[in-house]
Amino acid sequence: MRHTIEHVFDTSPERLWEVFFFDEDYARGLYERMRLTVVRRDLQREGEGPNLIVRRKLQLAADRELPGALKRLFQGTSTVTEIGEFNAALRRYSVTIQVPVIGNLVDYGGEYTWDILPSGQLRRVWKGHCDARIPLVGGKLEAYLLGEIEKSMAENFAYTRDWLKAHPAS
Template identity: 30%
Template sequence: MIEYEIVDEFATTPDKYWDMFFSDEYNGALWKALDIEREVIEFKRSGEGPDETIHRVQKLTPKRDVPSALRKLVKDAISYEERNEWRRKDNRMDVVTIPNFFADKFTTRGTYTLVAMGDDKLKRIWKASCECRVALVGGKVEKFVVEEVQRSYRATTIFTRKWIAEHLAT
């Protein structure tokens, strides 16, 4: 199992960040920029103010070639279902990711937390673990997935900072 953390800072408030994060406009532009197909399977919003929660399930399919180490395991493309449980009062979202290969032997989950750091500044913290329980290839799969998540977060951070500057600047 690999445990890892990714920390980034953004020039906005947690409330503005979450509103942007769940907006159709931001998501449409983000996933296109990352070259990932996105299909929203379920989206349920409930509660108001600090009691607001969102349950979201989406299928994500990166438009990239399957790495050689995984070609024998994946028929066409790598895709995954991402399940989000968000609570505004905690500035936190729990994420479970289920891939289209080894779903019964692969576990990846994490927590996405925002920490306010003064006026219009926050820290985004992603703490996660990735475990693939398959003899001989499990470690390679874990390494590939974590590297892919890290690469995606770097691109997402660049995109999000630009989006905030262009759309959320006060």
């Protein structure tokens, strides 16, 4: 399954990604709002501005109840790993999401790209995918995981938009 999600921000790409990756107060508030616990965070930064490259690995535990069949499939664990590589010059942030237990049967992730609209606003586009090679439940798992991404991105967008308004660049 595939999906595309688009959001528009009143900020520059540099400001958006600087906050997204490096503002600890923002991250703490975002994860609290999304009911996620960061179990482990690894972050590598190279360069600055238009030459910025970021490699990030997050292990996240969600405070959410899984549907019955999926709960059995994941055997009580809800920790996922997100691995991402950001490249400012290519205007791309590629993300792979590894789900517990059945990760070798699920190809899950996507890519953010962005551009500047004629209005000067930043348009961020997510093109995501989920391919679950699991007989009988694969399609349901794909729909559930992409639905979770859509809900998470809506929360992320609302929080980030409000954060940027309340904390203008200095």
